[in-house]
Amino acid sequence: MSRMKIFAATLGLVAFVSASTAFAADAESCKKVRLSDVGWTDIQATTGVASVLLTALGYEPEVIQLSVPVTYASLKNNDLDVFLGNWMPSMTADIKDYAAEGSVETVGENLTGAGYGLVVPTYMADAGVKTLADLAKPEIKEKLDGKVYGIEAGNDGNRIILDMIAKPDSGLAGYELVESSEAGMLTQAEQSMKDNQWIVFLGWTPHPVMGEMKISYLDGMGDSGFGAATVLTNVRKGYVAECPNVGKFITNLKFDLSMENTMMDAILKGGNANDVATEWLKKNPDAATPWLNGVTTFDGGDAAAAVKTALGS
The missing domain is CATH 3.40.190.10 (Periplasmic binding protein-like II)
Known part of the structure; x- marks a missing residue:
């Protein structure tokens, strides 16, 4: 075989290999x-x-x-x-x-641009419930029936809430976490807000339902992981x-x-x-x-x- 034919055959093989390589992305x-x-x-x-x-x-x-x-x-x-x-x-x-x-x-x-943390209805914030520490006040805890509402068991938000409940100097000390599905928690929140009742629950952004709710994020979360x-x-x-x-x-x-x-x-x-x-x-x-x-x-x-x-x- 001549050098020219060998060269041409080599080029053809290279082209074939290159095409085969490009064919499969993964x-x-x-x-x-x-x-x-x-x-x-x-x-x-x-x-x-x-x-x-x-x-x-x-x-x-x-x-x-x-x-x-x-x-x-x-x-x-x-x-x-x-x-x-x-x-x-x-x-x-x-x-x-x-x-x-x-x-x-x-x-x-x-x-x-997301957000995550404990929220209350705006009418509660207007009434002075604006920080985690406020939840420790006996009269506020009584109006909340000592409950904070979360989502499904095992998620990070519930874990943070449970950690807060376990700390004696936390605003949530002595509270009970009510675990539910996202839909279940939102139903509870909507019913409570419809009747102007007090409630504190886990909120986040983005969320179309909570985005339409008149709610306020509580301040004073420290290094809990809640916030921006x-x-x-x-x-x-x-x-x-x-x-x-x-x-x-x-x-x-x-x-x-x-x-x-x-x-x-x-x-x-x-x-x-x-x-x-x-x-x-x-x-x-x-x-x-x-x-x-x-x-x-x-x-x-x-x-x-x-x-x-x-x-x-």
Whole structure:
């Protein structure tokens, strides 16, 4: 064989190998993407968005309902890939050990401008109940029936409240935590406020229902973790390196309060998270552009074109 033919054959082989390399964006093991749903409406909304877009890109998202503690244990044990709901600093204790040993990694913030803490109706704040210390006053504790309302057992907010209750110098010393679902807590709050009764409960932003309520955050939370918050994206150790394309997509995800409020409202009214996310993406076709930057479909194709086709836009 002549040198020219050998050179041409070599070029052909290189071209074939290059094309084959470009064809697969991620390994086959990366096709299934396992995400945690801890039952909070905001995380249902953001996980719904991620799931819809991952499906459009040719991946197979699997959303698994887990508590916060089980979520982190599952990330450590490689039974889970992604969690979009690391509220900080309130979840510092939940992630601290996992982050220290490196079994759970944080790849960025997906929401800023959030808030988290104990709230009271504005009429209570107007009556002088403005700080955590105010709750210790006997007459206020009596009007509250010695109860503070939280959400599901095991979540970080309830844990912070229980820690406060356990401290004798805390405004919540001697109180009882009533644990319920998010919907159950909100129903209790709405009924109490309708009758102008006193109540203290766990509140957060974004939230369409609480966003419409006339409520005030209590001051004086110290270093409890309540107050201004950011929401971080967590993945299992080595996930981004192992699955760089989907890892890039997950890292790119950044949301805002308006977006989450809109979708949360629809979900709380009975909408399926994926259906709600699909409708929102159809109405906001440019929103996905920054999330798809540097990303391809699972088989190496045009991500933007695939999403546009999937959404029928």
